[in-house]
Amino acid sequence: MHPLQSHLLTLAHYNVWATDKLLTATLALTDADYQRDVGLFFGGVHGTLNHLLVGEHTLWWPRFAQGLSPKVQLDAIVESDRAALAQRLREGAARWPGFIADLSAERFVGTLDYTTTRGVAQSLPFATTLAHVFNHATHHRGQITAALTHLGAPCPELDLVFFLQQSTARGAQ
Numbered sequence: 001m002h003p004l005q006s007h008l009l010t011l012a013h014y015n016v017w018a019t020d021k022l023l024t025a026t027l028a029l030t031d032a033d034y035q036r037d038v039g040l041f042f043g044g045v046h047g048t049l050n051h052l053l054v055g056e057h058t059l060w061w062p063r064f065a066q067g068l069s070p071k072v073q074l075d076a077i078v079e080s081d082r083a084a085l086a087q088r089l090r091e092g093a094a095r096w097p098g099f100i101a102d103l104s105a106e107r108f109v110g111t112l113d114y115t116t117t118r119g120v121a122q123s124l125p126f127a128t129t130l131a132h133v134f135n136h137a138t139h140h141r142g143q144i145t146a147a148l149t150h151l152g153a154p155c156p157e158l159d160l161v162f163f164l165q166q167s168t169a170r171g172a173q
Helices: 003-026 031-035 045-066 082-101 105-109 126-150 160-172
Strands: 111-115 121-125
Touching: 003 045, 003 082, 003 105, 003 126, 003 160, 031 045, 045 082, 045 111, 045 126, 105 126, 111 126, 121 126
Parallel strands: none
Antiparallel strands: 111 121
C-alpha cells in the first residue's frame, strides 16, 4: 500500500470515529439548542452539520468517487430532519475507508480534476485534496464542540491521538 494511501485510510477511519462521537454528543442538546444560532459560520450545530453533509458527501464524494462536479450552495440545508442528517453523515463517512482502500497506488500521486461550484475548472493534487476533506471535517467538528461547550453540553474528546490510542488498544487485544 502506498504510504499516502495508508495515511489517508487512517484519516478516513478517524473521520468515521469522530463523526460518530460528535453526533452522539449532540444528542444531549434540546431541539432548540441544536437549532440555535450560536455564531458559527453556518449558524449553529444543525447548520454546521448540514455544511459537513454538503461538503463531504454532496460535493467531495462525487468529485472523488464518481468524477462529477455537483453544484450546491455551501450553506444549503439539504437535510432538515435531525435524525436523518445524523444517519446520512454516518453513512457518508463510512463510505470513505473502502473507497480509499480500493484505489491504486498510482492514484495517490495523480490529480483530481473537477469544476468548482462557480464553474471554474480545477486540477489539484489528489492525495492532498483528499486530506482536505478530512481536515475540513475536523475544522467544523471543532466548531461544533465549542458550541456544545457554550450550550452546557458534554464535549467529546475528538483528538486524532485518542483515536489512535483506542485503535492501538483494540488491536493489542
